[in-house]
Amino acid sequence: MLEFAILGLLHQSPMHGYELRKQLAQVLGGLRSISYGSLYPALKRLHAAGYVTTDEPDPRAPLPADAPPLTGRRGKVVYTITAEGKERFHELVGQAGPETYDDDGLFGVRLAFFRHTAADVRLRILEGRRRTVERQREGLRASLSRTRERLDRYTLELQRHGLESVDREVRWLAELIDRELTDGQGRRDDGATPGDPPAQAPPGP
Amino acid sequence: MLEFAILGLLHQSPMHGYELRKQLAQVLGGLRSISYGSLYPALKRLHAAGYVTTDEPDPRAPLPADAPPLTGRRGKVVYTITAEGKERFHELVGQAGPETYDDDGLFGVRLAFFRHTAADVRLRILEGRRRTVERQREGLRASLSRTRERLDRYTLELQRHGLESVDREVRWLAELIDRELTDGQGRRDDGATPGDPPAQAPPGP
DNA sequence: CTGCCGATGTATCGTCTCGATACATCGATC
DNA sequence: GATCGATGTATCGAGACGATACATCGGCAG
Numbered sequence: 001m002l003e004f005a006i007l008g009l010l011h012q013s014p015m016h017g018y019e020l021r022k023q024l025a026q027v028l029g030g031l032r033s034i035s036y037g038s039l040y041p042a043l044k045r046l047h048a049a050g051y052v053t054t055d056e057p058d059p060r061a062p063l064p065a066d067a068p069p070l071t072g073r074r075g076k077v078v079y080t081i082t083a084e085g086k087e088r089f090h091e092l093v094g095q096a097g098p099e100t101y102d103d104d105g106l107f108g109v110r111l112a113f114f115r116h117t118a119a120d121v122r123l124r125i126l127e128g129r130r131r132t133v134e135r136q137r138e139g140l141r142a143s144l145s146r147t148r149e150r151l152d153r154y155t156l157e158l159q160r161h162g163l164e165s166v167d168r169e170v171r172w173l174a175e176l177i178d179r180e181l182t183d184g185q186g187r188r189d190d191g192a193t194p195g196d197p198p199a200q201a202p203p204g205p
Numbered sequence: 206m207l208e209f210a211i212l213g214l215l216h217q218s219p220m221h222g223y224e225l226r227k228q229l230a231q232v233l234g235g236l237r238s239i240s241y242g243s244l245y246p247a248l249k250r251l252h253a254a255g256y257v258t259t260d261e262p263d264p265r266a267p268l269p270a271d272a273p274p275l276t277g278r279r280g281k282v283v284y285t286i287t288a289e290g291k292e293r294f295h296e297l298v299g300q301a302g303p304e305t306y307d308d309d310g311l312f313g314v315r316l317a318f319f320r321h322t323a324a325d326v327r328l329r330i331l332e333g334r335r336r337t338v339e340r341q342r343e344g345l346r347a348s349l350s351r352t353r354e355r356l357d358r359y360t361l362e363l364q365r366h367g368l369e370s371v372d373r374e375v376r377w378l379a380e381l382i383d384r385e386l387t388d389g390q391g392r393r394d395d396g397a398t399p400g401d402p403p404a405q406a407p408p409g410p
Numbered sequence: 411c412t413g414c415c416g417a418t419g420t421a422t423c424g425t426c427t428c429g430a431t432a433c434a435t436c437g438a439t440c
Numbered sequence: 441g442a443t444c445g446a447t448g449t450a451t452c453g454a455g456a457c458g459a460t461a462c463a464t465c466g467g468c469a470g
Binding site: 169 | 319345348381
Binding site for chain 4: 016017018019036037040041075076077
């Protein structure tokens with residue numbers, strides 16, 4: 001999930017880790033921000049995989065005993081996406097399987113980068129997500145009606161509120177899908193495959 | 206969080222790990238169930254701390270080469286809360302600081318065990334939670350009005366939906382608080398401190 | 411009667427994420 | 441000129457998760 005989000009942000013412009021984190025928090029909707037303990041290891045993995053490059057390549061080793069209080073020499077590091085990274089991002093952005101909508105976090109990130117996503121993929125993700133959340137809702141409903149009697153007031157309230165939230169999400173998704181279909185031919189602004197023929201993608205009304 | 210939930214469940218009756226997991230999933234509201242990779246280590250920690258005991262104390266060592274296919278001899282393990290465990294639970298159930306409402310998961314568990322919680326503590330947790338979620342809401346609102354122009358349709362939708370959810374949670378909490386105040390003198394069914402004098406707890410209507 | 415399947419049940423492994431923390435630099439305000 | 445908050449990089453330990461292995465038991469299909 002982080003991999004996708006980082007590549008997506010760096011796809012727009014190179015950035016520091018710090019800036020990356022802020023943008024990430026904003027894209028993720030204010031709550032659910034990402035910690036450095038996740039971010040830097042993720043960047044390290046992306047670097048190792050060759051998807052991003054850094055400037056300031058490592059001026060840390062060649063100073064064994066300079067001056068005790070100023071050992072750091074910690075430079076700012078700008079991360080830039082590579083050609084392989086862009087390729088990887090386009091590969092990821094084309095996915096529309098269960099992995100893209102079964103996980104809350106990943107679905108959110110996918111949605112945040114929908115403008116880089118083809119219209120048919122967008123639709124499949126939204127519909128997959130709706131199915132997933134609908135299943136959750138039915139499970140919740142069943143469990144609630146099964147155990148309504150034996151639950152105390154507070155647990156009941158908790159479950160009622162949870163059920164309502166899930167229900168609201170289903171309706172929200174339905175509205176997004178509707179809009180997707182009504183607005184007709186969506187387009188990605190990706191720059192990749194610009195001469196896409198207008199056939200084959202939309203299933204029609 | 207798991208510590209609290211497990212002690213709370215075992216406080217009602219001894220259980221297998223498997224049963225514990227099912228009850229936990231139910232109490233947590235259907236979604237957000239707990240995995241074995243969390244449950245068993247947590248039980249191990251509780252056992253090490255002396256808060257729970259197990260039967261079947263370890264019949265695994267004394268069979269070095271019995272029969273290759275049936276080496277397991279894996280017995281069912283029933284976990285029972287100890288006196289120290291009950292004491293620990295009562296200690297935890299009395300807490301009402303930020304740690305009880307800043308984290309979604311722990312707040313949910315606390316709410317699920319509200320019937321073991323004193324009325325004044327219940328109120329403080331609910332009000333703390335409301336403050337926390339209200340702060341989230343204001344942050345979200347500010348961020349949204351600051352960046353509304355530069356966001357694309359989907360990110361905007363995501364944030365709008367997030368904001369609405371948070372807003373609904375605030376109203377839900379307000380309703381719970383209201384009911385808490387209206388219903389007047391709540392009581393814990395705890396069995397601890399049974400001779401509680403009726404003064405001092407409720408702030409009055 | 412037998413063989414298989416799904417529920418019950420215990421347990422660990424590698425991977426990831428988080429919160430806390432340390433360290434460092436810079437601009438502004440006092 | 442000193443302190444304070446924002447910017448910035450990085451690691452550590454605790455713990456949660458998904459996957460997986462292993463084991464037992466009841467039922468029911470062939």
